[in-house]
Amino acid sequence: MLSSLQPQAPDKILMLMEEFKADSRQGKIDLGVGVYKDPQGVTPVMRAVKAAEKRIWEEQTTKAYTGLAGTPEYRAAMAGLVLGDAPKDRLASVASVGGTGAIRQALELARLANPDLTVYVSDPTWPNHLSIMKFMGLPFVEYRYFDNETRGVDFEAMKDDIAKAGKGDIVLLHGCCHNPTGANLTLDQWREVIAILEKSGAVPLVDLAYQGFGDGIEADAEATRLVAKGLPEVLIAASCSKNFGIYRERTGILIALADGEQARDLAQGSMAYLNRQNFSFPPDHGARIVTTILEDQALKSDWQAEVEEIRTTLLALREQLASELRDLSGSDRFDFIARHRGMFSRLGATPEQVAAMREDAAIYMVGDSRLNIAGLNRETVPVLARAIVEAGL
Structure with missing residues (x-):
């Protein structure tokens, strides 16, 4: 029975993750997977989550x-x-x-x-x-x-x-x-x-x-x-x-x-x-x-504060990237990045330009040019900006 199954098309984002892992180049940048990462490249456990889990561990009496x-x-x-x-x-x-x-x-x-x-x-x-x-x-x-x-x-x-x-x-x-x-x-x-x-x-x-x-x-x-x-x-x-x-x-x-x-x-x-x-x-x-x-008001307040830290970090990265691109390109055509909100922006690059950035600069993003802003930090923003301009966007 199982031998009659048909192969399923692999998920493009998961495929991109595997390609990124297999790339041995130093300084590679993962802008594909939709997960928040802090400036050190870690997806952290939030402070309030750790405190809540500790309380649950101490107080929970059943797993029914x-x-x-x-x-x-x-x-x-x-x-x-x-x-x-x-x-x-x-x-x-x-x-x-x-x-x-x-x-x-x-x-x-x-x-x-x-x-x-x-x-x-x-x-x-x-x-x-x-x-x-x-x-x-x-x-x-x-x-x-x-x-x-x-x-x-x-x-x-x-x-x-x-x-x-x-x-x-x-x-x-x-x-x-x-x-x-x-x-x-x-x-x-x-x-x-x-x-x-x-x-x-x-x-x-x-x-x-x-x-x-x-x-x-x-x-x-x-x-x-x-x-x-x-x-x-x-x-x-x-x-x-x-x-x-x-x-x-x-x-x-x-x-x-x-x-x-x-x-x-x-x-x-x-x-x-x-x-x-x-x-x-x-x-x-x-x-x-x-x-x-x-x-719990104390935990909720701490959680809200940490979410706000994440939000303002994303906004700062957007502003930095838009500014770098303004300087390198001599135009304001990338200012939309600062106007967009959330973890993602779509650059409007062709699949060929996306592939060129991956091959030439080890920058990984989805083929439709969606990039995860949270995959950046202050040091990698200039690298991405140069790659975008050099790719001819």
């Missing part, structure tokens, strides 16, 4: 299963983090296996509710969005989003495309820190998107994977909160991998906002059912870390 939806405390803490004081009387939620698991469960839930749906997804988007939909056999349409000339959002084209979504279709939106481009909508543009979806009856699925890495923990949630308040039905997939630094704990949540209590209860039951079918009980260790931090 939690509920199918995860613990109520975790779900309430995450609802507060994502939605603030938004009304929660129409909210259903389940803990998930990371943000990726929340995306998958959201699409499964949407298909249960409307087997004939189409998913509208930005061009470009996180590649795993498309991979999951293809594997599920879900029809999808890519809406225009990124302008390769300005390296900003092509908002008029985006509006034209998402207006074609019908009632019960899904429009997948990045809540902040768009991956892979780093180009975000303004709040006024979000209001226009909400008006389009309100008119069409399409349901937004907000992927919120980088809350805190753009303009701050509260500011990065503003768009999601606008959507939650402005539309009767909303799906939100949130991840704790980046902003709590607990990548390997696979900690996420799926939130559904329904139009009325009956629909909310149906959504809650259906999401618990989907958890049971896919993995039964969700993992708890990461969720318990997050709950411990968010329920």
Whole structure:
């Protein structure tokens, strides 16, 4: 039986990681994998996470299963983090296996509710969005989003495309820190998107994977909160991998906002059912870390401070890179890097230019020229800037 399996196409980012490991050159730079690294190239365990884990180790008395939806405390803490004081009387939620698991469960839930749906997804988007939909056999349409000339959002084209979504279709939106481009909508543009979806009856699925890495923990949630308040039905997939630094704990949540209590209860039951079918009980260790931090004011304050340190480090690297490129190129055409937010920017380089930077300067980035700003430090920014100019961008 197993010999009849067909080879699967390897993940391009994982392939890039292996190529980077195999490169013996000194001074090689990894800008591919989407993981935060400090200036020493380490993905650290956050101070509040260490303190929370110690407390859990000392106080936890059982490793028995939690509920199918995860613990109520975790779900309430995450609802507060994502939605603030938004009304929660129409909210259903389940803990998930990371943000990726929340995306998958959201699409499964949407298909249960409307087997004939189409998913509208930005061009470009996180590649795993498309991979999951293809594997599920879900029809999808890519809406225009990124302008390769300005390296900003092509908002008029985006509006034209998402207006074609019908009632019960899904429009997948990045809540902040768009991956892979780093180009975000303004709040006024979000209001226009909400008006389009309100008119069409399409349901937004907000992927919120980088809350805190753009303009701050509260500011990065503003768009999601606008959507939650402005539309009767909303799906939100949130991840704790980046902003709590607990990548390997696979900690996420799926939130559904329904139009009325009956629909909310149906959504809650259906999401618990989907958890049971896919993995039964969700993992708890990461969720318990997050709950411990968010329920303790001292730990929460320390966590917020460390997230702010990460955010300002990313912004400083963006400003430095834009400045270096301004000096080397004699133009302001790379200033978009300082305007982008989050871990990523898309340079607009050709695959050939990306390959040239890898071969000539040992700089590794994804073929579509997405670069992870967090893979840089003050010493490597000038190296990247020279490589970008020498590649002819």
